[in-house]
Amino acid sequence: MSTPVSAPLFEYLCRMGDNTLVLGHRISEWCGHAPVLEEDIALANTALDLIGQTTLWLDVAGEVEGAGRTADKLAFHRDVWDFRNLLLLEQPNGDFGQTMMRQFLFDAWHLSQLTALKGSSNEQIAAIAEKSSKEVTYHLERATDTVIGLGDGTEESHSRMQAALDLLWPYVGEMFLSDDVDAAMVDTGIAPDPATLRPAYDKLVGDVLTAATLTKPQDDFAHKGGKSGKRHSEHLGHMLTQMQWLQRAYPDATW
């Protein structure tokens, strides 16, 4: 029962939902392991926010697809090649600084994306964006403070944050790449052209990195293949074996 718009819309909703799902799971891996109790709880809260947003995105994706798949089905019964998250988000946590750098680089994009989506022609998407942007505003504030605090901190924290930035920067470009799915979203007034979000992103990230005394890498080479699903990094499969094993071992188990 697919209408012309539903295939790219399903794809787009999976991108949004898979971003929050994969990052939410990644951050949840810190639960009980964060450097201090306060950060442990804050990270767990962020993870829960993102998983909550995932439910909203993937539920709508399931409706749009019309094949009877729920958010749970989409989250736990798809394999690597069906995931549409950005490559940045499946990267391993590394140290706490690396996790917070990844968070900051994503949050800055995420908030501008959600802000634009509040004006979406699709009412469900606008409503999810409205609710999520409040949570993500806080995520971004927290990540910004941490990046500045650690970047402009001790010699060791500074060098770790610079290393994290150098490692993750090649994954930033993918957020602003446009393809046929994005073009279809722009045509129908559902979502913004990713490229239009770049100048504000560069300004924000530039200001924060300056405050953090960190140096933005000059090379703008961008890894791609996550949001199109064409080529995920090796890390996603390993993550999914952890995340999905229960539903794979005991399909449709409930408790």
Next chain:
Amino acid sequence: MTHPTKEWPLFEVFIRGQHGLSHRHVGSLHAANAEMAIKSARDVYTRRNEGVSIWVVLASDIAASSPEEKGSLYEPANDKVYRHPTFFDIPDEVGAM
């Protein structure tokens, strides 16, 4: 920073609840500075919609009465029952006081 310390200082956290009239002490946490303490307090102490306003204060900035002075500070009030408004009947319509 002249003397970087290994431990973050301790902050005491006060939260005013949805219907509360005043901030109440809810606990404490460690943070690098007051702004961070407020954010952490939001995460640690308002997860279940407990509050609408947060105060944090450095624990070391709180001046406290000394337990040894308990006798001289508080006991003199014990035998002055006339200071307690216990002889009034409060009408039900007044509600909580």
